[in-house]
Amino acid sequence: MTCIALSGYYGFHNIGDExxxxxxxxTFRRYQPEIELIVFSADPLHTRETYGVEAISxxxxxxxxxxxxxxxxxxxxxxxxxxxxxxxxxxxxxxxIMELAMLMGTKVAVYAHGVGPLHHKWSRLWVKKxxxxxxxxxxxxxxxxxxxxxLGLNREIRITADPVYSLEPxxxxxxxxxxxxxxxKKSRMEPLVGIALRPYPGETEFDQRLLQIIESGCNYxxxxxxxxxxxxxxxxxxxLPLARTLASLPSSQGIIFEQSLSSxxxxxxxxxxxxxxxxxxxxxxxxxxxxxxxxxxxxxxKVNAFLExxxxxxxxxxEKLTFQELLxxxxxxxxxxxxxxENLRLKIKEQKDEVEKAIGELLSLASS
Numbered sequence: 463m464t465c466i467a468l469s470g471y472y473g474f475h476n477i478g479d480e481x482x483x484x485x486x487x488x489t490f491r492r493y494q495p496e497i498e499l500i501v502f503s504a505d506p507l508h509t510r511e512t513y514g515v516e517a518i519s520x521x522x523x524x525x526x527x528x529x530x531x532x533x534x535x536x537x538x539x540x541x542x543x544x545x546x547x548x549x550x551x552x553x554x555x556x557x558x559i560m561e562l563a564m565l566m567g568t569k570v571a572v573y574a575h576g577v578g579p580l581h582h583k584w585s586r587l588w589v590k591k592x593x594x595x596x597x598x599x600x601x602x603x604x605x606x607x608x609x610x611x612x613l614g615l616n617r618e619i620r621i622t623a624d625p626v627y628s629l630e631p632x633x634x635x636x637x638x639x640x641x642x643x644x645x646x647k648k649s650r651m652e653p654l655v656g657i658a659l660r661p662y663p664g665e666t667e668f669d670q671r672l673l674q675i676i677e678s679g680c681n682y683x684x685x686x687x688x689x690x691x692x693x694x695x696x697x698x699x700x701x702l703p704l705a706r707t708l709a710s711l712p713s714s715q716g717i718i719f720e721q722s723l724s725s726x727x728x729x730x731x732x733x734x735x736x737x738x739x740x741x742x743x744x745x746x747x748x749x750x751x752x753x754x755x756x757x758x759x760x761x762x763x764k765v766n767a768f769l770e771x772x773x774x775x776x777x778x779x780x781e782k783l784t785f786q787e788l789l790x791x792x793x794x795x796x797x798x799x800x801x802x803x804e805n806l807r808l809k810i811k812e813q814k815d816e817v818e819k820a821i822g823e824l825l826s827l828a829s830s
Contacts, residue, residue: 464828465498466490467533467568469559470541473503473520475722477696478626478744480512482540482574484725485625487513489821497825500529502559512724520555526562535828536563540574540602540625542764546585547663553585557592564595571598571824574622576764577606580613590615598827600820603767620823623816626744631752632730640730646690646717653736655683656754657708657716658694658745660701662761668704672780676739679788680714683737687796691716692735696742698722737795741780743768750806755795759783772809773802 468486471479483501490497502520503509509517518525530536536559543556563570572593580586590613593599600620601607607619632640641648648654657680661668683689693709693716695701708714723731728748732738738749738756743765749756750772759780760766778787 463496463498464494464535464825465500465533466824466828467529467536467563468499468501469520469536469538469556470502470543472501473505473509473517475505475508475698477694477723477725477728478742479541481626481629481725481728481744481748482624483509483513485628485817486537486540486573486821487515489625489628489817490825493821493825500533502526502529526559527566530563530566530568533568535569535571535824536560537571537573537824538575539572540576542576542762544575544577544589545579546582547579553580553588557588560592560596569598569827570596571600571827572596573598573600573820573824574602574625575600575606576602578609578763586613589613593617598823603764603771605763605767620820622820623813624744624747625817626747627751627810627813628817629725629729629748629751632726632733634733636730637733640727641734644717646734648734651688653683653687653689654692654734655680655689656692656694656732656735656738656740656745656749657705658696658701658738658740658742659704659708659759660697660741660761661704668707669780672783673708675783675785675788677708677711677714678785679739679792680708680716682789683792684713689737692731693718694728694731694745695719696745701742737792739792741765751810753803753806755798757788757791757795773805 472483487499499515501509501515501517503517504520506517506519538556538560546553560570593615600622602624604621607621610619680691693705695705705718709716709718732748732754733752735754738754740746740756741759741761746756746758758769759778761780778791
């Protein structure tokens, strides 16, 4: 039986990264129902109970060594793991796991990474050194591939898709049941508008000017459309204080989802929205999968890469956003035509096919 270990930002109750894990597990099992998957997790109990896989502590070295000793392949990713913006530990941790696996003779695949930024010279040199030795490298966008080429990584770099694209939207019955169980009955007179914001990387307080603009936008949606606001903290530890701040203001009060949601639950939640205002990449991807119009506030090049791919060429950089620009984008999103929706559906289908191809290659690598 094939045995694969999965290393990523798993078990931290970040909806985006949990969606990545859900997608990888689901796709592997669709190809090989009996495959053995072992996840390095910050919350092994939650990971075992949620996904029905074996999970170990991501920091317990003896357990990691035992797992790597018996696995056919270590898959690192996906997600924005190889960057030094969110803290000093990401690069040493993820590269250290890869080096340990190679030292033990285990094959290593870098899967659907979003690489960078790397501000420190030692980070750039270490990434180049390790990725030149692993068995397979793929990134989730062309910008990451270009970044690695600029580092001097002279090897094949496969551009694949974020695993989350392989997730399926929830059924209408499941969507209605999800919202009704939380006391919300869908009504055309009260469109549901999701708000998925995050602090800038490395910052603890949200830009007050931007907060005021978004508050004004929320007030406009409530006043003109009777909208109900739904706050979605994708990372509870980082996003929840911001959601609470906005929801406490008289002109932007709304529902806050303060509990951790599974990927299946977030797809039901997202499927019930009529519009999303989002900063986080996976909030925007899931909105696209569910056919929900969105207004993106790209805080990071990875979000720009997503928007360029799906044909959303008019960006609203948060640091330059004005209320007039936000208002114009809200109107475009609310009244978008069928042509725009069809383009999104085609792009998602392309990305889903790329996920399938990549998983097939990983299984071939594990069994070769």
